[in-house]
Amino acid sequence: MTLQFWTVSGAPSPWRAALGMAFKGLDYDVHLLSAGQKEHKSDAYLSINPRGTVPTLKEGDMTLGQSIAILAWLDRAYPAAPLFGETPQDAGLIWQRTMEIFDYLPGATSAVLSPIFFQGAGEATNDLKIASETLRSELTHLTDILARHRFLSGARPGAADAVAFPHVRLIQRAMETKPQIMQDLGLADLNALSPEIADWVHRVEALPNVAQTFPPHWADAA
Incomplete structure (x- = not known):
């Protein structure tokens, strides 16, 4: 079915x-x-x-x-290629990482990107600067994990990667399409900000079937 x-x-x-x-x-x-x-x-x-x-x-x-x-x-x-790992220890760790990312990264990302993408913000206000500091802190948490593992879920992609990737890729999209304000907020380049995250993005994007998940309107705007 x-x-x-x-x-x-x-x-x-x-x-x-x-x-x-x-x-x-x-x-x-x-x-x-x-x-x-x-x-x-x-x-x-x-x-x-x-x-x-x-x-x-x-x-x-x-x-x-x-x-x-x-x-x-x-x-x-569909138990093959489990998103939450093979063992109870894997499941607990991946669930913890998944929910920590779910609880903190979306809000931190939205506080920066919503004013830029949807409210026409064109300058780095004090509120946006504070929000960007919070976002960089959340990205540091991801960097710490990726310094030790190929994926946020461990050795292979899983739920934690699925939750984090859209937000990170939206940040990167803002870097590409709104470069000046992102530079003013200290978020100009993902490679400079976190080589570990940038490498992880490339690994996820190279996986089979991931390309078809990308927003269709991005291709229309290219």
Whole structure:
């Protein structure tokens, strides 16, 4: 039975779920919703996900609408290439890293990128400078892990990588498309900021099926 997946281009939550499927080599049908046209709030979509959020994953009579729950379900439904490791010790450590990233990195990223991408911020205000310091601190946590492991989940990609990658790649996107303000915030270049994170990004991007998870509108803008 084919997996059905509803997403919005560039939204981190569905991106992390898509990465979980990519890491497992799973095929799925994509239903791309337009946030601008509020398709995620349409009656048709609300009949599938009453919260009107993305992602939604559906297989048969199973429907899930929360990205971390989707990653956990994928490991039970498709045990090969586990996202949460092979052993109880692996599972505990990966769950801890996954939830620490989930609890701290999205907010730190949004505090910097939302004003730049969605509010037209063009200068490094005091609030943005403070937010950038918090974001750099969170990136330091990732750097410390990647100084010891190839992936945030350990020797192979897993749930922690799926949660972190969209946010890091959005930061890199801002470096590419909004270079001046990102430079003013001390976030000009990922290689200079953290070679460990930059190398990890390349490793994740080189994995099979990861390219198809990227936001379609990025290709349209190229």
